[in-house]
Amino acid sequence: MVNVQTEIHIDRPRREVAEYAADPGNAPRWYRNIHSAQRLSGGPAGVGSQVAFTAKFLGRELKYTYEFVEFIPGERLVMRTAQGPFPMQTTYTWTDDDGGTRMTLGNSGSPSGFSRLAGLFMEPMIRRETRRDLQRLKSILEGHSQIRP
Template identity: 80%
Template sequence: MVNVQTEMVINRPRAEVAEYAANPDNAPQWYANIHRAQRLTDGPVGPGTRVAFTAKFLGRELNYTYEFVEYVPGERLVMRTAQGPFPMQTTYTWTDDDGGTRMTLGNSGSPSGFSRLAGLFMAPLMRRENRKDLQKLKSILEADPHNRPGTA
């Protein structure tokens, strides 16, 4: 079992951080390893929303689909995937933090086809990648909003 929690304070209002991060169309801008995100369901983001992602991890290209299982705008988003070599749950939480927003990015899952040792190796790697992703999100959101990717 892999369970990784990473958090960072972003100096922007919680509603702004949560809205940007929860929009799957923005994922390729701030996730270093995600190259493509395609919504498979219509309508606003919420429970039941499905998104196909293409990412690179450990030198391999992975295609997987996440389903939003819980979404409380501005507070919490839980996405889950069941297929593939690494069933995963990703959780975002947002809380106020001294005028900014503390965003927590959590990943948990049980790698199938991997040894327990591989799971131990993957946790620090995932933590490092999550930290880079949150740093990228922070730099995007703290930059001039008129130059921000993924906004109209």
Template identity: 75%
Template sequence: MVNVETEILIRRPREEVAEYAANPDNAPEWYDNIHSAQRLSAGPIDVGSKVAFTAKFMGRDLNYTYEFVEYVPGEKLVMRTAQGPFPMQTTYTWAEISGGTRMTLGNSGQPSGFSKLAGLLMPPMIRRATRKDLQKLKSILEGDAAL
């Protein structure tokens, strides 16, 4: 079982951080490994929305679809994918704290088959990658190009 959680303080209002991070169109800008995101559902993001992502992980291109299974705007977003050798759930939470927003990014999943062995190596890799991604998100939102 892989279960990795990282967090960061972003010195911007919670609503702005959550709106930007929850928008899958922005994912390629702040996720280093995500190269594209395509909405498969019309309308605003909500429970049941689906998004196809193309990412690079461990030197391989991965195509996967996340379904939004829980969404409380400004508070929490849970996305889940079931296809492929490594079903994954990603959870974002946003909390208002003095000086800005604490964003938590969690990834959990249960690798199967060959991925089971890779699953032993994945937690430190995922932790490193998500820390880097959250740092990039922080830079984007706190920088001159902030919303």
């Protein structure tokens, strides 16, 4: 079982941070390993919305689809994928924090087969990458960076 949770303070209003982070179209801007994100369902984002991602991890291109399983705008987003050898759940939470926002990013999953062995060394890598991603998000939202417009 992989269970990684990281958090960061972003000096922007919670509504602004949550709207930006919850929009899958912004994912390639702040997730270093995500190269594309495409909504597969129309209408406003909500429970049941699906997003196809293309990412690179450990030198391999990965394609996977996340489904929104819980969405409380401005508070919490839970996305889950059951496909592939490494089913994952990603959770974003946003809370008011000293005039800004505390964003928590959680990733959990239960690898099977070969991926079970990979899971032992993946947790520290996921933790390091999510810290970098949250720092990148902070830089973008606080106006300190012009990363991939």
